[in-house]
Amino acid sequence: MLQRTHVQHVQKGLVSDASRLLGLEGLAVQRIESDAFGGRVVHVVTADETASACPGCGVLSVTLKGRACSRPRDIPYGTTRLRLIWHKRRWRCKEQLCGRASFTESLPGVRARSRLTTRFRAGLGCAVAEQQRCVSEAAAHYGASWPIVHDAFVEHVRVPLAAPLPQVLVLGMDETRRGKPVWAQDLHTKRWVLVRVGGTPGSSTPQAPAACSPRSRAAAALPLSRG
Numbered sequence: 001m002l003q004r005t006h007v008q009h010v011q012k013g014l015v016s017d018a019s020r021l022l023g024l025e026g027l028a029v030q031r032i033e034s035d036a037f038g039g040r041v042v043h044v045v046t047a048d049e050t051a052s053a054c055p056g057c058g059v060l061s062v063t064l065k066g067r068a069c070s071r072p073r074d075i076p077y078g079t080t081r082l083r084l085i086w087h088k089r090r091w092r093c094k095e096q097l098c099g100r101a102s103f104t105e106s107l108p109g110v111r112a113r114s115r116l117t118t119r120f121r122a123g124l125g126c127a128v129a130e131q132q133r134c135v136s137e138a139a140a141h142y143g144a145s146w147p148i149v150h151d152a153f154v155e156h157v158r159v160p161l162a163a164p165l166p167q168v169l170v171l172g173m174d175e176t177r178r179g180k181p182v183w184a185q186d187l188h189t190k191r192w193v194l195v196r197v198g199g200t201p202g203s204s205t206p207q208a209p210a211a212c213s214p215r216s217r218a219a220a221a222l223p224l225s226r227g
């Protein structure tokens with residue numbers, strides 16, 4: 001093995017206040033510019049040596065091959081558009097047993113070949129899965145395409161849906177009234193009062209199923225909707 005497999009130090013000097021404000025782990029803000037449309041262009045560089053680890057063998061490369069730029073989309077900041085430009089490096093892998101000749105830096109916050117930051121992708125999935133927003137609305141709000149938002153949603157719910165369903169403790173139903181209510185006018189007060197909630201004459205007043213919480217109703221509905 002020719003190269004290191006662990007990090008000796010992290011370039012902490014690159015972590016400025018702007019980098020902390022941006023909050024993208026492993027990336028440091030180099031400079032910020034304004035574009036012709038009033039937006040901001042943030043140039044970032046790699047501040048984590050683990051980004052130079054070969055994805056094939058895990059060895060940290062020290063042989064620079066070249067440089068490249070990527071423009072990952074990130075979550076919105078403020079009212080003006082913010083664009084990221086990541087000035088990354090390309091490395092050669094010198095390990096004889098590794099089949100990877102070269103690779104480009106990647107980080108958990110910005111995966112290889114991804115056009116979105118990990119937190120932006122998670123935000124898109126969360127908007128649809130947990131905020132009751134449709135794919136089209138979320139796509140329009142974040143300025144992303146429909147397929148990208150849908151893929152983020154699928155990724156967001158893949159793990160929860162693969163987990164075993166919770167045990168059904170109470171089986172509830174949405175319809176809690178049967179038949180039509182019967183009203184009658186009081187002879188003395190001339191006001192209409194509810195005589196019977198529903199059901200057929202002579203039957204007892206229908207009662208709602210045993211107290212069902214929204215959680216129990218959701219648990220009961222899951223097997224029905226997915227079966």
Ligand SMILES: [Zn+2]
Nearest residue numbers: 054057093098
């Ligand atoms: Zn390698």
